[in-house]
Amino acid sequence: MNTQHPIPDIISQHLAAYHIQTLAPAWIELTPQTDQIQSLGGAWQSYFTTNLELGSSITSACEYLQGMLPIQESFELPQVQMRNDKYTDILAFHDAQTQTDWLLFCDVTMSTLQLQEYQQAANELNLLKDQLNQTLGRFVGEEVAQRASNGTLQFNIAGERKVITTLFVDIRGFTPFNESHDAQDVMHALNQYMDCMLKPILEEAGMVDKIIGDGVMAVFGVLASDNNSADNAFVAAKSIQAKVKALNKQRGNEGQDQLGVGIGIATGDAVLGILGSHERRAFTAIGRHVNLAARLESNARIGEILLDEASVTALDNPPSFALVSLTLKGIGKTHAYSLTS
Amino acid sequence: MIQKKICILGAAGVGKTSLTAQFVFSKFSEKYLSSMGVKIDRKTVDVDGKQVNLMLWDIHGEEKYKKIPTSYLRGASGIMMVIDGTRPATLEMAQEILQRVETELGTIPHIYLLNKSDLTDAWSINDDDMQMLKNTGNPVFLTSAKTGDNVEASFLHLATALVTA
Structure with missing residues (x-):
């Protein structure tokens, strides 16, 4: 032209x-x-x-x-x-x-009303996206939700090998508490303690792998983070114990029963992948250290965090731990590092 | 009669139109209707025995590719900065808007409205964010356009502040 x-x-x-x-x-x-x-x-x-x-x-x-x-x-x-x-x-x-x-x-009524239709659709989509992110974030944390939303969250279905840190946390004395209280009270207490456990995990870029009754399994290092996975898990563990302590103080003041938690942390090689069928899939981490973390947690007393050697070695600034010798089911004699709040 | 122009600003979908409708007409609709441009409503309020005519400029939501023209704010006496308490990103956007307004027009008295306080389960503004807003020295209100909680109180607070300033 x-x-x-x-x-x-x-x-x-x-x-x-x-x-x-x-x-x-x-x-x-x-x-x-x-x-x-x-x-x-x-x-x-x-x-x-x-x-x-x-x-x-x-x-x-x-x-x-x-x-x-x-x-x-x-x-x-x-x-x-x-x-x-x-x-x-x-x-x-x-x-x-x-x-x-x-x-x-x-x-400009005509052109504005035409634009409004596009604007309405775009705003509704944005609101829906925010809502989905928020719902997803409650289950897997903000970081995973953001990545899922951006399309950058990918897992190799065949399994990806990676060094990760696994954390198990469990409420001590929950079974007798459950048996001696009304189901409504149990649910309320469980939600209060779960809140203390889940928030620190999500805040430290951890992924909640499973909620098992009154306990949680979480993995760190699956997502890229500025800190190393052991540091993230350890910071989350200390925060969990502090939050549980504060909750117990509050429950004590209200004349309610107080419960404690024990935590086990282990670091090692794991295969990360998706398990399941086309209709129902779940992310999972499989590795020897996962079992070790679970065993450490079952040996941890109220207020105690037990770490394996690999986790302590990976910490940037390890505090002073007590070295303990344990005999773990299916693993045998092992050393662990203990921190009690 | 004293006249005051108040601009209601914030990101899209935070509830600016719903807050205005609740304050002016005592109405709330669950249906979300995206605002275009600006809608101007009026309401006369009593401030210490004086009649004050509030001209409420309900301005379209700020978006990444659709900024609020600062020409709408000419002659404004005050700003209601609305944030959706269930969407922390709207708090960041509120700060961006205020910064731009301040750069182009200077400081205009404003208050923060953390809206949708009825959605307790979805609430996502934490104590640190609340404290950060309070530290600015501007009043912060938790409002619900749906239940009407604090809506009248927040508008009256700003009106009083503007009249007595």
Whole structure:
């Protein structure tokens, strides 16, 4: 296309006529540096319910212009929804050549309503996406939810080998508590303690692998994190014990039973993958250290965190641990590192 | 009569129109209708025996590719900054909007409304975020456009602050 030729007059005239008809403009000339109507024209009756008198103030008929006049510099108020549900673009400008101030009203109802349909669909999708992220985040943590939403969360169905840290935490004395209390009270207490266990795990980029009755299995290092997996798991474990301690204090003040938790942590090679059929799939981690973490947890006393050697070695700043010797079911004699709060 | 222009700002879907409708018409609709441009409502309130005409500019939600034109804020006396308590990202957006407004128009008195307080189970604004908002020195209200909780109180608070300033 040759763009050198100017638009022929006839085309310009048709374009102008077309747009003038579509926009149904109304214009008001203001006495310079005031808000008083000097002259008016166009389809002003369709924008104002009251009569506009020459010499009167435009802000009394159009009170939303209060504080905006006289015109100091040109401005535009797009898509103002009028009382008759029409959408109007309002342009205010000063013509330096003639030293006049102008208000121009253009009807943009049609184009705005068309845009609204797209806007509505886009906003609804965004709200739905946020809602899904939030629901997913409750189960797998914010980071996993974000990745799932962005499409960057992928697991190799055949299994991926990786060094991860596994954490098991379990409520001590839950079975007798369950047997001696009303089911409603048990559910309430379980939710309170679960809250103490799950939040720290999710905050440290851990993934809740399973909730097993009154216990939780979580894995760290599946997702890329700034810290190493052992550090994340250890920070989560300390936070769990602190939260349980605070909860017990509160429950004690309310005259309710107090329960404690024991935690086991182990680090090692694991195969991460998806188990299950096409209809029902679940993420899982399989490795020898997973069993070790479970055994350490079952040996941990109330308030105690037991770690294997690999986890302690991986910690960036390990605190002072007590070295303990344990005989673990299915594993035999082993050393572990204990921290009791 | 004293006139005050108040702009209701925030991300899309935080409940700006619902809050305004609850305050002006005592109405709430579960149906979400995306606002376009700006809708201006009025309500006269009594502040210490004085009648104050509030002009409420319910402005479309800010989005990544659809910024709020600051021309809407010309002549504004105050801002209601609305945040969806179930969507922390809307808090970040609120701060971005305020920053832009401040850069282009200077500081305008504002209060924060953490809306949807009835959705306790989905609530996602933590204590640190709350404290951060309070530390700005601007009032923070937990509101529910659905139940009407704190809606009138928050509008009246801003109106009073603007009249007595």
